[in-house]
Amino acid sequence: MPNRTPSDHALSTWRTADCVCIDVDCTVTQGEGLDLLAMSMGCYDRISGLSDQAQDGSMNLSDTLEERLRIINCTPDDLRRFVETYPPESRMTKGIVNLIKVLQKRGVAVYLISGSFRELILPLAKYLGVPKENVYANRMAWQWDDDTGQPTRLVGFDPSQPTSSNGGKIRAISKIREDNPYNTVVMIGDGITDLEAVRSSEGADLFIGYGGVVECSAVKEAAEWFVYDHDDLTRALKQSRVAMVGSSALACAMVPMLCHNVLQDEQFDNTVMMWVHDAAHVHEGRTILDIINQDHQNPKELPGVHLGDNLVASGNLEEVAKDADVLVFCAPHESMHSITRRLMGKVKRDAIAISLVKGMRVGRDGPQLISQMIRKNLNLDCSVLIGGNVASDLGNKELSEAVIASSSREMGAVFRKLFQTSYFYVDILQDVAGAEMCGTLKNIVALAVGIVDGLDYGCNAKAVVMRQGLTEMRKFAKTLYPNVRNETFFESCGLGDLITTCSGGRNHATAEAWTRAWKSGAPKTWTKLEEEILGGQRLQGVATSNVVQEVMRVRGWESTYPLFSTVNRIINGRVEPSQILHFCQANGIQTTNEDDDDTTIIPAARAPRQSPIPNPV
Numbered sequence: 064m065p066n067r068t069p070s071d072h073a074l075s076t077w078r079t080a081d082c083v084c085i086d087v088d089c090t091v092t093q094g095e096g097l098d099l100l101a102m103s104m105g106c107y108d109r110i111s112g113l114s115d116q117a118q119d120g121s122m123n124l125s126d127t128l129e130e131r132l133r134i135i136n137c138t139p140d141d142l143r144r145f146v147e148t149y150p151p152e153s154r155m156t157k158g159i160v161n162l163i164k165v166l167q168k169r170g171v172a173v174y175l176i177s178g179s180f181r182e183l184i185l186p187l188a189k190y191l192g193v194p195k196e197n198v199y200a201n202r203m204a205w206q207w208d209d210d211t212g213q214p215t216r217l218v219g220f221d222p223s224q225p226t227s228s229n230g231g232k233i234r235a236i237s238k239i240r241e242d243n244p245y246n247t248v249v250m251i252g253d254g255i256t257d258l259e260a261v262r263s264s265e266g267a268d269l270f271i272g273y274g275g276v277v278e279c280s281a282v283k284e285a286a287e288w289f290v291y292d293h294d295d296l297t298r299a300l301k302q303s304r305v306a307m308v309g310s311s312a313l314a315c316a317m318v319p320m321l322c323h324n325v326l327q328d329e330q331f332d333n334t335v336m337m338w339v340h341d342a343a344h345v346h347e348g349r350t351i352l353d354i355i356n357q358d359h360q361n362p363k364e365l366p367g368v369h370l371g372d373n374l375v376a377s378g379n380l381e382e383v384a385k386d387a388d389v390l391v392f393c394a395p396h397e398s399m400h401s402i403t404r405r406l407m408g409k410v411k412r413d414a415i416a417i418s419l420v421k422g423m424r425v426g427r428d429g430p431q432l433i434s435q436m437i438r439k440n441l442n443l444d445c446s447v448l449i450g451g452n453v454a455s456d457l458g459n460k461e462l463s464e465a466v467i468a469s470s471s472r473e474m475g476a477v478f479r480k481l482f483q484t485s486y487f488y489v490d491i492l493q494d495v496a497g498a499e500m501c502g503t504l505k506n507i508v509a510l511a512v513g514i515v516d517g518l519d520y521g522c523n524a525k526a527v528v529m530r531q532g533l534t535e536m537r538k539f540a541k542t543l544y545p546n547v548r549n550e551t552f553f554e555s556c557g558l559g560d561l562i563t564t565c566s567g568g569r570n571h572a573t574a575e576a577w578t579r580a581w582k583s584g585a586p587k588t589w590t591k592l593e594e595e596i597l598g599g600q601r602l603q604g605v606a607t608s609n610v611v612q613e614v615m616r617v618r619g620w621e622s623t624y625p626l627f628s629t630v631n632r633i634i635n636g637r638v639e640p641s642q643i644l645h646f647c648q649a650n651g652i653q654t655t656n657e658d659d660d661d662t663t664i665i666p667a668a669r670a671p672r673q674s675p676i677p678n679p680v
C-alpha cells in the first residue's frame with residue numbers, strides 16, 4: 064500500500080500547514096450524525112441508501128439532505144435525546160483528540176467540515192476544542208413558536224450554507240481561505256466529496272485520506288497519503304529531529320536555545336544532536352566530546368555556558384546529520400564547502416536547513432553564499448539567521464536580536480520556534496541573500512573601524528567609515544543579487560549587526576591590535592594575532608575581504624567600492640593603515656548615495672576587465 068507512506072510533498076505540506084480541515088466523519092466511530100440520529104429514531108433503514116448515495120456522490124447532495132430530513136422529521140427534543148444517548152466522548156476515533164490538540168498547540172487552525180448538521184456537530188466540536196466559528200456544516204430550518212420563541216417543527220434546511228450542495232467542501236475551504244490569510248491548507252476526509260476539496264486552486268493544498276471508520280477504495284486510490292490511524296499523522300508532526308552541525312562559540316551560544324525550545328513544542332524530538340569538529344581535543348585530561356556529553360559545557364569555545372541536558376554530541380558528522388529533520392549549520396565559512404561535500408547524499412531528502420555562518424566563497428561558478436552552497440550540495444531549502452550576535456553575550460543570555468530569512472514565512476516560523484527565547488528576539492524576513500550578504504560584508508567594515516581605532520581616531524572618523532561601509536554593503540549586495548531589498552540593511556542583520564561588530568567583535572579587536580602593532584614598529588601577522596587574541600577562534604574578515612576583492616577585481620568594480628578596496632590593500636600590506644582615512648581618494652573616486660542609480664562614479668583608475676567570474680549561482 065504505497066500511499067500509506069507519505070510522499071515528500073505530502074509530509075512537508077503536512078508539517079508546514081497552518082490550517083487543517085477535517086471531515087467530521089473522520090472524528091467519530093459511528094459514521095455521519097444524520098445516520099446515527101435516524102438510528103436513534105428507528106428510521107435508519109429508510110435513509111441508509113440515500114446516505115450512501117450522498118457519500119459516493121451518485122445523487123445530488125441537496126436532494127438527499129431534503130429527503131433524509133423529511134424522513135427523520137425530528138424535534139428539538141429528539142436532538143437533545145440524541146446527544147445524551149451518543150455523548151461525544153463515547154464515539155471519538157482513535158487519536159483524533161490528541162491530533163487536534165497537537166495541531167492547535169503548533170498554532171495550526173483546525174476546522175470541522177461536514178455535509179451533516181450543526182445541531183449534531185457542535186457538541187462534538189466543543190468536545191474536540193474546535194471553536195464553533197470553525198465549524199462548516201448545514202443548518203436545519205425550523206418553524207418557531209411565536210409565543211415561546213422556541214423551535215418546534217423541522218421544515219427543511221438552509222440552502223445558503225456552502226456545504227448544502229455538491230462541491231460544498233471546496234466552497235467551504237475557499238470561504239475559509241478568503242476570510243483568513245492561511246498559506247497551507249490540508250483536508251482530511253474519507254469520502255469522494257472530501258477528495259474533491261483538493262481539486263481546485265481555491266481548495267486545499269493536500270488531501271489526506273482516512274480509512275479508520277469507512278474505507279472508500281476510490282479515495283484510497285487517489286489520496287496522496289492514506290492513513291488508518293490519526294496517530295500516524297501526529298507522529299509525522301512530532302518527528303522533527305534537530306541537529307547542530309558545529310560546536311564553535313556561536314554554535315554553543317545557540318544550542319541552549321534549541322535545547323530549551325524543543326522541549327516546549329511537540330513538533331520536535333526532545334534530543335538535540337551536535338557535531339563536534341574537534342571532538343578529540345583534550346582539555347584538562349578529558350576530550351571535548353566527553354566534556355560536552357558529561358558536563359553539557361564546551362570549556363574550549365564558550366566556558367561557563369550550560370548547553371542543555373538534552374544535548375547529545377558526536378564526533379561523527381554523517382551520523383549526526385543523517386536522521387536530522389532540521390539541520391543548523393554553524394562553522395567557519397571556509398570549512399562549509401568540505402562539510403557540505405561530505406554530507407552529499409547523506410541527509411534526509413525532506414530536511415530543512417538554516418545557516419548561522421557569515422561568509423561567502425568564490426568557486427568555479429562564481430560567488431556563492433553559504434545558503435546557496437547548502438542548497439546546491441545538499442539539495443535542501445536553506446534559511447539563514449543573522450544578527451548582531453556576539454557569542455559570549457548570547458551565552459550570558461543578554462538581550463539580543465536577529466532575523467531569520469527564509470524562502471517562506473512558514474519555514475521562518477518553524478525556525479523562530481527553535482531560536483526565539485525571552486532574551487533573543489527573532490524577526491522573519493524573506494530576503495535570504497540580503498540578510499546573508501549583510502552578515503558577510505559587515506566583517507570588512509569591522510576591520511575598517513578596528514583600523515581607525517588602532518590609529519586612535521575619534522568617533523567622527525568611525526561614523527564616516529561605518530556609514531560608507533553600510534552604503535558599500537548595500538550596493539555590493541544589490542549588484543550581485545538584484546532582488547535584495549533596501550529595508551534589509553536597516554534590520555538587525557544589517558545596521559544592528561554592523562553596530563555590534565564594530566563595537567565588540569573579534570574582527571574589530573584584531574584589526575585594532577594589528578594596527579597598533581604596525582604603529583609600534585613591530586608588525587604582527589593576522590595569523591599570529593588570531594592565535595594571541597582569539598585563542599583558537601577564527602577571524603572571518605580577512606578571508607572575506609580577499610574573496611570580495613577578487614570578485615571586484617575581475618569585474619573591474621574596485622573603484623566603485625573605495626572603502627572595501629582600501630581595507631583590502633591595508634590588510635595585505637599594500638598601503639599604510641592611515642590610508643583608511645583617505646579611502647575616498649584611494650581610487651580616484653567618490654560619491655555613493657541614497658539611490659544607486661544616482662551614484663556618480665568618477666572614472667576608475669583602471670578600465671573594467673572582462674570578468675572570468677560568472678554571475679552568482
Ligand SMILES: NC(=O)c1ccc[n+]([C@@H]2O[C@H](COP(=O)([O-])OP(=O)(O)OC[C@H]3O[C@@H](n4cnc5c(N)ncnc54)[C@H](O)[C@@H]3O)[C@@H](O)[C@H]2O)c1
Nearest residue numbers: 310311312313340341394395398420421452453454600601
Ligand atoms: N562567534 C561569534 O560571536 C559569532 C557571532 C555571529 C556569527 N558568527 C559566525 O558563526 C560562524 C562560526 O563562527 P564561530 O565564531 O562560532 O567559530 P570560529 O569562526 O571562531 O571557528 C572556530 C571553531 O571552528 C571549528 N573548526 C575549525 N575548522 C573546522 C572545520 N574544518 N570544520 C568544522 N569546524 C571547524 C573549530 O573547532 C572551532 O570550534 C562564522 O561564520 C561566524 O562569522 C560568529
Ligand SMILES: O=P(O)(O)OC[C@H](O)CO
Nearest residue numbers: 450451452453568569570
Ligand atoms: O566577532 P566577529 O567580528 O566575528 O563578529 C561576531 C558577530 O558576527 C557579531 O554579530
